[in-house]
Amino acid sequence: MTSVSTTTPGADWEYAPAPESRQIVTIQREYGLFIGGESVPPASGEHFTTLNPASEEPLASVAQAGEADVGRAVASAREAFETSWGRLPGRERAKYLYRIARAVQERAREFAVLESLDNGKPIKESRDVDVPLAAAHFFYHAGWADKLGYAGFGPDPRPVGVAGQVIPWNFPLLMAAWKLAPALATGNTCVLKPAETTPLTALLLAEVIAEAGLPPGTVNVITGDGRTGAGLVGHPGIDKVAFTGSTEVGKQIQQTVAGTGKRLTLELGGKAANVIFDDAPIDQAVEGVVNGIFFNQGHVCCAGSRLLLQESVADAVLDRLKRRLATLRLGDPLDKNTDIGAINSRQQLDKIEGLVAAGEAEGAQRWSPPCQLPARGYWFPPTVFSGVSQSHKIAREEIFGPVLSVLTFRTPEEAVAKANNTPYGLSAGIWTEKGSRILWMAGRLRAGVVWANTYNRFDPASPFGGYQESGFGREGGRAGLAAYLDA
Amino acid sequence: MNADAVTGAAGVVAAGVTAGAATPGAAGSGMVGSDAALRQILHGLPGVDQVGAQERAASLATRSIKREAKLWALETAVRMVDLTTLEGADTPGKVRGLCAKARHPDPDDPSVPPVAAVCVYPDLVALARAELAGSEVAVASVATAFPSGRASLAVKLADVADAVDAGADEVDMVIDRGAFLAGRYAQVYEEVRAVREACGAAHLKVILETAELATLDNTARASWLAMLAGADFIKTSTGKVTPAATPPVALVMLSAVRDFADATGRRVGVKVAGGIRTAKDAIRYLVLVREIAGPEWLTPELFRIGASSLLNDLLMQRSKQLTGVYAGPDYFTLD
Numbered sequence: 001m002t003s004v005s006t007t008t009p010g011a012d013w014e015y016a017p018a019p020e021s022r023q024i025v026t027i028q029r030e031y032g033l034f035i036g037g038e039s040v041p042p043a044s045g046e047h048f049t050t051l052n053p054a055s056e057e058p059l060a061s062v063a064q065a066g067e068a069d070v071g072r073a074v075a076s077a078r079e080a081f082e083t084s085w086g087r088l089p090g091r092e093r094a095k096y097l098y099r100i101a102r103a104v105q106e107r108a109r110e111f112a113v114l115e116s117l118d119n120g121k122p123i124k125e126s127r128d129v130d131v132p133l134a135a136a137h138f139f140y141h142a143g144w145a146d147k148l149g150y151a152g153f154g155p156d157p158r159p160v161g162v163a164g165q166v167i168p169w170n171f172p173l174l175m176a177a178w179k180l181a182p183a184l185a186t187g188n189t190c191v192l193k194p195a196e197t198t199p200l201t202a203l204l205l206a207e208v209i210a211e212a213g214l215p216p217g218t219v220n221v222i223t224g225d226g227r228t229g230a231g232l233v234g235h236p237g238i239d240k241v242a243f244t245g246s247t248e249v250g251k252q253i254q255q256t257v258a259g260t261g262k263r264l265t266l267e268l269g270g271k272a273a274n275v276i277f278d279d280a281p282i283d284q285a286v287e288g289v290v291n292g293i294f295f296n297q298g299h300v301c302c303a304g305s306r307l308l309l310q311e312s313v314a315d316a317v318l319d320r321l322k323r324r325l326a327t328l329r330l331g332d333p334l335d336k337n338t339d340i341g342a343i344n345s346r347q348q349l350d351k352i353e354g355l356v357a358a359g360e361a362e363g364a365q366r367w368s369p370p371c372q373l374p375a376r377g378y379w380f381p382p383t384v385f386s387g388v389s390q391s392h393k394i395a396r397e398e399i400f401g402p403v404l405s406v407l408t409f410r411t412p413e414e415a416v417a418k419a420n421n422t423p424y425g426l427s428a429g430i431w432t433e434k435g436s437r438i439l440w441m442a443g444r445l446r447a448g449v450v451w452a453n454t455y456n457r458f459d460p461a462s463p464f465g466g467y468q469e470s471g472f473g474r475e476g477g478r479a480g481l482a483a484y485l486d487a
Numbered sequence: 488m489n490a491d492a493v494t495g496a497a498g499v500v501a502a503g504v505t506a507g508a509a510t511p512g513a514a515g516s517g518m519v520g521s522d523a524a525l526r527q528i529l530h531g532l533p534g535v536d537q538v539g540a541q542e543r544a545a546s547l548a549t550r551s552i553k554r555e556a557k558l559w560a561l562e563t564a565v566r567m568v569d570l571t572t573l574e575g576a577d578t579p580g581k582v583r584g585l586c587a588k589a590r591h592p593d594p595d596d597p598s599v600p601p602v603a604a605v606c607v608y609p610d611l612v613a614l615a616r617a618e619l620a621g622s623e624v625a626v627a628s629v630a631t632a633f634p635s636g637r638a639s640l641a642v643k644l645a646d647v648a649d650a651v652d653a654g655a656d657e658v659d660m661v662i663d664r665g666a667f668l669a670g671r672y673a674q675v676y677e678e679v680r681a682v683r684e685a686c687g688a689a690h691l692k693v694i695l696e697t698a699e700l701a702t703l704d705n706t707a708r709a710s711w712l713a714m715l716a717g718a719d720f721i722k723t724s725t726g727k728v729t730p731a732a733t734p735p736v737a738l739v740m741l742s743a744v745r746d747f748a749d750a751t752g753r754r755v756g757v758k759v760a761g762g763i764r765t766a767k768d769a770i771r772y773l774v775l776v777r778e779i780a781g782p783e784w785l786t787p788e789l790f791r792i793g794a795s796s797l798l799n800d801l802l803m804q805r806s807k808q809l810t811g812v813y814a815g816p817d818y819f820t821l822d
Contacts, residue, residue, distance in 0.1 A: 013559055013777060013785060018551035124549060283742050284539030327778050336551035433534045453536050 015329075018336045020123045025110045027117075027200065030061045033069055033223065034206035036076040037216025043068040048225070050199055053120035054333050054342035054377040062199050065222035067231055070191075073220040074237040077162045077189040080217030085189050086159060088215075090146030097142035097185060099212040104135040104177075107208065111201055115173055116333040118200040120342030120378070121296050123334050133458055134177035137476075140460035141185035144481060148186060151478055153487035159187035160263055160486050161239030164232045166253075167202075168245045169195035169344050170299040170400075176202045178475050179242055180219060181460075186484040188240070191220045193232050195245075197345045199223040230256070238262060242483065244301070247398075247424075247469050265473025265483045267301065267465055269398040270426030272447065273419035274304030274455060277412075278313045280431035284453065286320050289404070292429060292455040294328065294382050297343055298402040301470070302427035304455055306388075306395055308415055311408040318386060318406065325382050326369040340402065343378040352380050352401035359385050359394035364405070390421055398424070412437065416444045425467030429455045448474070525672035528715070529708040535739055537703050544734035550774045554808075557770065561805040563785065564769040565592060568602040568801075569627055569758065569793045573634075573726065582611050584822035586618035593802050594820060602798065603787040604657055608633070609650040616654035627657035627692070631682060634696075634725035636661040640678055647685040657690040658682070659758075661725060664699045667709060675709075679716035692720035692758055692791075697736045698728045706736055710743035714755050722758035726793065731761020737772055741779040744789075754783065760793025766804040769797060 030047065032039040044066030049058045065073070080086065085093070104111060108131045115126040149155050163183045167175035172194055183190050194202035206221045222228060226249075233241050234256050243253050244267040257264050274292045276285045292304025309317050333341035343349045360366050364385040373379040380401055388395050388405040395405050409415040419428055428447040430438050438452040448466040451457060458464070463474035473483050552560055570589045572581060586605055593599040604625035605615050612628045619626060628650035632638035638646075643660075650658055660682045666674040683691050693713035697706045713721050721740055724731035737759050744755045757780070759772055769792055776784045784790050799819040807813050 013563075013773075013782060014556065015550065015552060016554040016556040018553045128549070280533070281536035281539065282533040284536035284543070287539055287543050336549070453539065 015337050017332070019332060019334045020109075020113055020116075020127075020336060022113055022117065022334060025114045025117075027060050027114070031063060031199070031203050031223070033063045033065055033073070034203065034210075034219070034221040035069070035073045035217075036220070037210055037214070042066065043072070048196070050118060050197060052117050052377075053197075053344050054374070056376055056378075059118060060200065062203075062223045065193075065224040065228045065231075069222055070228065070231040070235055071237075073191045073222050074162060074164075074232075074235050076217035077191050077220055078237055080215050081159075081162055081189040084215035085184075085218040086187055088187070090148060090187075093185060093187060094142045094145035096212055096214050097138050097145060097181065100208060101135050101138035101142060103208045103212060104131065104138060104205070107204075108132070108135070111173055111204060113334065114204055115201050116341070118198050119169065119172055120333050120344050122338040122341040123336055124338065125296060125341075130171055130174045133460070134174045137174075137177040137181045137460045141181035144182075145185040148481065148485070151481055153482065153485050157186070157485040157487040160484055161188060162237060163188045163190045163240045163242060163484065164193070164235065164238040165190055165242045166193045166229045166232065166245065167195060169198040170296060170301070172198040173201040173205060175244055176205055178244075180205075182475070182480050183242075183484050184218065186481055188484050189218050191222060191232060191238065193222055193224065193229050196223075196225040233257065236260070240264070240484070242473075243267070247471075250471060263483070265465075265475075266471035267473070267475065268424075268426075268469060268471040269400075270301045270303065270424045270466065270470050271306060271396065271398050271422045272302055272304050272424075272427040272429070273306045273308050273415075273422075274429035275308040275409075275415050275419060275431065275441070276310060276313070276317060277415075277430075277432040277434075277437065278310045279433045280313075281433065281453065282313070282317060282320060285431040286317065286324050288429060288431060288453070288455040289321055290324060290328070293404045294325075294340060294402050295456050297341055297380070299344060299348070299400055300456065302449060302456065302464075303400075304427075304429050305399060305403070305405060306419075307404055307406045308418055309406060309408050310415070311410055314406075314408045318384075321384065322367065322369070325384070328369065328382055330371055330379070330381065331374060340382060343380050343401065346378055348400065349378040349380060352399055352403060355394060355397060355399045355401075356383060356403055359388070359392065359403075359405070362392045362394070364388045364392055364394060390418060396422065412441065416441060420444075420446045423469040426465075426470035427451070520673060520676075522671060522673045525676060525712065526670065529672060529711055532707055532711060535703040535707050537735075540703055540735045540738055544738045544775065547738075547774050547778055548734060548771050550771075552770050552774070558805065558808045560770045560773050561766060561801050561808065562600060564766070564773060564792060565798065565801050565805075566600045566603060567787045567790055567792050568798055569604045569606045569760070569791050570602045570798060571606040571726070571760070571793050571795050573606070573608060573629060577608065577611060579611070579614055582607055582614050583618055586615055586624070588798070588820060588822035589624045590619065590622045592798055593806075595818075596806075599802065599805070603791055606659065606793060609646060609653065609655070612650050612653035612655045625656040626654060627659055628653075628655040629659045629661075629725075631660040631678075633659070633661055633694075634727040636663050637665075640681060643678065644681060644685050647682055651685065651687060651689050655689055657692060658686050659692045659694055659722060661694045661696060662709065662713065664696055667700065667705070667712075672712060675712055676716045679713055679718060683717040690719045691717070692722045692756075693718040694722045694725055694760075695740075696725055696728060697723050697733075698730055703735060703739050706739045707743055710740050711747065714743070714747045718755060720756040720758050720791065722760055722793070724761040726761035729762070732759035732763060732772075734771065734775060737775050738779055741775055741784070744784070745780045754789055756789040756791065757784070758791040758793055763792055763794050764796050764800065766797070766800045769801065
C-alpha cells in the first residue's frame, strides 16, 4: 500500500455500532398461506422454520403448501381472473397498484428491517435499493395499466390469465414486485411462490395487498420448498409461468411446461464480465467492481463475477481494488454501516466454499482482506481470485457469492471474445472513457443488459433479461409487458 | 510501484520533481516547465466519472456515526478548524474576538481543544499574531490577490511577503483559474512554485476554487498541478464562489493526495472550505477522509476545515453528546 510511514493518528477511529431497531417490525410466530385474500392454514398441516442467516436464530414458522394448497390458490386466482380483477378496466387496476406502491413506501422501514433479518443483506441495501425499487416497480406499472393500447401490442391487448410465479431468495421483496406489478397491471391474477429461506417480506406484501383492498384471489402467496414450486409450475390451471432462479431449476421447469401451452419466461443464472480498459476512470471502475460482485454478498444473477482487466493496468487496478476491499465492513446486517452481510443459507455457503476450494486447487491465487467473521451465522469474506483463466471452474460456473475471478485481456477483440465465452448471457459491464468503444462493444456482447461506466443499476423502465442459459423474456419497461399480454 | 501505471507519467515526473525540490532551484525548469509537458502529465491522469464519484460520495454520506465515534469526530473536527473571517468589514475588534474564540472555543469547558488556525487577510496578520501569542493556534493568511487572483505575479508575491513578514504560519494562495482554464498550466505551476519559495518556512495551501474549474477532471488535474509545484495543502475554495466545498470534490482531491503519496512518498494535506456549517457535514467529510485517503489523513496536519459558524455547532453537538441534552445557542459564544 502506501510507502509513507509515520504515525497514523486516526487509525483507531472505529465507527461505533449503529444498529437499526428491529422493533419496527412485528414478526408472527406462525404464518399461514395467503389465499383468497386471507391468511389460511395449510391443508398439509406442515410448517417449516425460516432463520436469520446472520445469527441462525429462528424467525418464524411458515406454512408448507402442499398439492391441495396449490390447487386452492390456483382456483382462487382463476375465480378472481374471471369474476373480479380480470374484468376491471385499466384505470381501476392502476388505482390499486398506486395504493400498493404508496403503502410499500409508507412501510419502507418495516420492509427493510424484515428483509435484512430474513435474507441477511445489509440494511443499507434493503433500505436504499430493494424497498425503493420495489415501490418504483409498482408505480411504474400502475402508469401502464390504462395505457396498454399504446404499448405496441395492438389496440386492446388481453391478459394471459393466471400466472404462476416462482421467485428466488436474493431479492425477495424486489423480485415479488418485479413479478406482481406487470402481471397485475396487465390484468392477470397471480400465485406467487417465494423462496423457502426468505418468505417473510412476500407475506408482509400480501398483508399490504389485502389492506389495499384488491379483490380476493387477485394475488395469492404460497410458501414452501421446491416441491411447492414444482407443484405450482406443473398445475394445469395456470396459463403462464414466470421463474427467476437457478439455470438448473429453469431447465426442469422448461421440461415440465413443454407441450402444455403454458407461456414461460425464465430469468436464470449468469457469469457476467465486467471489462475495464486502460483508459477507464480507474477509481470509479473499482467502485463498479465492488458494486458488481460484492453488492448483496454477490447473490445477484447479473453480478460482475468475472473481472476482465486490460493487462497494462491489471496490477494497478488490482492494487486499488484490494485497498478498497480492506475498507469494506462485514457484520451485523442491521448495522447501518455494514457493507457486507450474511450468506443467505448454509446450503449456499457450502456451495461457495466448494467452488472456492476448486479455484484454489486449480491454481488461482486467492486473496481476502483481513476480516473477522462473526462466530454464529453464515459468513464468507470478500474474496478475489487473480491469475484465473477461462478454463478454470471459477471462471465458468456461477458462484453466487462474494467471489471475484480476475482475468486479463490485451485487445478489445479479445475482451469481447472472453466476455462472450460463457453459456450464460445476462449482463456485462464496460469501463472506458471512449464513447465509441462502448457502442462498439455493446453491439458485440451477448448479454441482455450492458452497463457502461456503471454496474448493477436498475430501473423499472429498463428491460432486464438474458440470452442462452441465462433465460428468455424481459422484465421491466415496455418489453416486460409482453410476457403478460396475449398479444 | 504499481500506482505509477495508473497515474502514468505523473507518477514518474512527480518522483522527479520532489527529488528536485529538495535541492532549491534545481527543479521546475525543463522537466515539467512547459505547457505541453504539463498537459501530458495532467491529461494522462485517469479520468473521473462524475456520476460514479457523486454516487460514491453520496453512499459514504450514509455512514452513521454514533456515540464515542461521534465524540471523537466532533473533537477532532474542532482541532481541524481554520477559524476564518474574510470580510471587507473586518476590524481589529472582530479579529481579537475571533482569536479569543480560537484559543478557547468553549470558555466554560477547558477540555475543548483549540482550533488549528485563525485565517485572516494579510493586513490583520500582525494583530492576530499578537493576540494568539503563546497559544498553539497558527495564524493563516490568504494572499495572492485573494479571492480572484487577478494581479501580476509581482503583486501576488508582495502580498505573500506582507503576510509572511507579519508572522503568518500558513499562506492560503489562489491559483490563476483563468490561466488553468486557458491551458497555461506552466504559468499556474510557476506561480505556485514562486509563492512556495516566498513562503519560506510558512505552510502553503493552494486554493483551486473548484466551482470555477467546473469539472471533476479539472479538479483532479489542478490538484496534481498544485502538488507537483510543491503545495503543502490543496484547498477546495475561497468561500466566495458557490458551490464551495462539496463531497464529490473533496472525494476527488482526497484520492489525488492518496495517489500522490503512493507515487512520491509525500503526503499533501486537504482543506475543505466554504459552506460547511453543521457538525453533520463536518463528520461526513471526516468519513470521506478516513475511507478515501486513509486514516493517516485524520490529523490537523493533513486535514483542515475552513469555517466560522461550524465551530459552535460542533461545540453544541459535543455538549449534547456528553450531557445527553442540547444547550441553547446562547450558551455558546459568538465572536
